[in-house]
Amino acid sequence: MKALNKKNISTIISASWIFTSDLESQLLSDYSVVIDNDKIIDLLPQSKVFNEYEAHDTYQLTDHILIPGLINTHAHAAMSLFKSFADDLPLHDWLNNHIWPAEKEFVSPSFVKDGSILALSEMIKSGITTFNDMYFYPNETAEAAKELGVRGNIGLVVLNFPTNYATDPEDYLLKGFGFRDKWRNEELITTSIAPHAPYSVSDEAFTMINTYSEELRISIHTHLHETKWEIEDSIGKYGMTPVQRLNNLGIIGPSLMAAHCVHCNDQDMAILAKNKVSIIHNPSSNMKLGSGIADVARMLEQSLNVCLGTDSSASNNRLDILEEMRLAALLIKGSTNLPESMPIKEAIKMATINGAKALGLDGIIGSIEKNKKADLVAIDLSKIENQPIYDPLSTLVYSSSRSDVNYVWINGKLKLKDKKLVQINEEEIIQLAKKWQIKLKKI
Ligand SMILES: [Zn+2]
Numbered sequence: 476m477k478a479l480n481k482k483n484i485s486t487i488i489s490a491s492w493i494f495t496s497d498l499e500s501q502l503l504s505d506y507s508v509v510i511d512n513d514k515i516i517d518l519l520p521q522s523k524v525f526n527e528y529e530a531h532d533t534y535q536l537t538d539h540i541l542i543p544g545l546i547n548t549h550a551h552a553a554m555s556l557f558k559s560f561a562d563d564l565p566l567h568d569w570l571n572n573h574i575w576p577a578e579k580e581f582v583s584p585s586f587v588k589d590g591s592i593l594a595l596s597e598m599i600k601s602g603i604t605t606f607n608d609m610y611f612y613p614n615e616t617a618e619a620a621k622e623l624g625v626r627g628n629i630g631l632v633v634l635n636f637p638t639n640y641a642t643d644p645e646d647y648l649l650k651g652f653g654f655r656d657k658w659r660n661e662e663l664i665t666t667s668i669a670p671h672a673p674y675s676v677s678d679e680a681f682t683m684i685n686t687y688s689e690e691l692r693i694s695i696h697t698h699l700h701e702t703k704w705e706i707e708d709s710i711g712k713y714g715m716t717p718v719q720r721l722n723n724l725g726i727i728g729p730s731l732m733a734a735h736c737v738h739c740n741d742q743d744m745a746i747l748a749k750n751k752v753s754i755i756h757n758p759s760s761n762m763k764l765g766s767g768i769a770d771v772a773r774m775l776e777q778s779l780n781v782c783l784g785t786d787s788s789a790s791n792n793r794l795d796i797l798e799e800m801r802l803a804a805l806l807i808k809g810s811t812n813l814p815e816s817m818p819i820k821e822a823i824k825m826a827t828i829n830g831a832k833a834l835g836l837d838g839i840i841g842s843i844e845k846n847k848k849a850d851l852v853a854i855d856l857s858k859i860e861n862q863p864i865y866d867p868l869s870t871l872v873y874s875s876s877r878s879d880v881n882y883v884w885i886n887g888k889l890k891l892k893d894k895k896l897v898q899i900n901e902e903e904i905i906q907l908a909k910k911w912q913i914k915l916k917k918i
Pocket residue numbers: 549550551698734786787
């Protein structure tokens with residue numbers, strides 16, 4: 476009789492360990508996550524799950540840890556086509572003499588679509604289920620996200636100078652809002668206004684952006700205090716730091732996601748903390764461009780929400796939040812001489828729930844809880860390099876790597892199975908990248 480009462484659902488995932496990343500930060504042993512369509516509907520011991528549920532698909536993942544999908548809170552997906560294109564240069568030389576001239580010649584809707592497909596394929600293989608993007612031709616980035624079924628918050632980029640995409644701030648915004656209207660009802664796509672940076676956007680444009688952000692209740696995603704040059708340039712032109720200038724213009728607030736914040740004085744830090752800004756820490760990109768190391772210890776002391784980003788493949792050159800998490804956990808210890816800084820669970824939260832909070836999506840993603848969307852990653856800890864496992868969370872943060880990412884689900888749908896992309900032929904993506912490599916090499 477009991478079997479007749481079982482509830483039919485889509486998927487049961489049973490794993491040796493589950494880290495919930497919720498308020499209780501629970502590490503559960505031998506538990507199962509029950510998924511129906513796109514949602515997590517239950518979390519219960521493996522010994523009980525089959526008494527209550529009958530699933531279309533079941534996964535028994537021994538020696539795996541199941542965590543919420545990783546959130547890449549700062550990306551320029553299409554720039555994956557610039558991976559290894561220009562390395563070992565300071566930001567302004569890199570941008571002015573390499574990236575911007577190449578963008579002028581090559582960036583088009585097809586470049587953005589193909590580059591985004593390449594980036595999102597890499598992100599899925601790295602356990603990333605949500606990305607927060609800023610680039611030209613957002614429609615093509617959204618199309619790539621829709622095709623691969625990745626959750627994306629896509630920026631409506633604004634610059635003060637013309638590019639292949641738009642001519643001036645009004646034109647960028649006009650195109651951005653057209654894109655936003657078109658994708659308004661797409662479940663996996665949300666939007667932010669994305670003024671590129673204080674040095675590339677005028678006071679007038681920031682004022683306009685602030686008005687739209689308040690009227691439409693749309694968040695803002697920008698680069699802020701990435702280099703010492705940016706701050707010196709701002710003090711020279713405006714008599715104040717970029718944080719102080721943006722504060723005067725009304726941009727600094729709880730709906731701001733500020734990438735980098737590497738060089739902040741006490742006054743800047745107090746403004747960011749008072750206004751509950753979300754800070755996106757991009758340790759690899761900051762180190763590769765020689766920009767510096769963000770003072771995350773001070774940010775955490777001030778209770779700022781700190782999340783993680785890869786930045787683009789042109790300045791990283793891997794889209795790997797597990798690596799950013801490990802680096803963040805190590806850099807804070809190395810720079811403060813305090814090994815107790817950023818305990819393991821805090822590092823995992825930076826890679827998951829904190830990113831969801833920054834995006835305003837913590838009601839639906841970022842943790843493994845009933846009624847949240849089933850964005851999940853199963854990481855195989857069975858290999859030699861992960862043995863022995865006294866603490867699976869320590870193994871996850873300090874020993875494992877993206878090559879251990881075995882399964883990925885987004886919105887309840889399987890995206891990676893046995894380390895292979897489910898929906899797309901990996902060889903075709905490699906050929907797509909090679910096609911652009913031949914074109915770009917001619918510059
Ligand atoms: Zn960036």
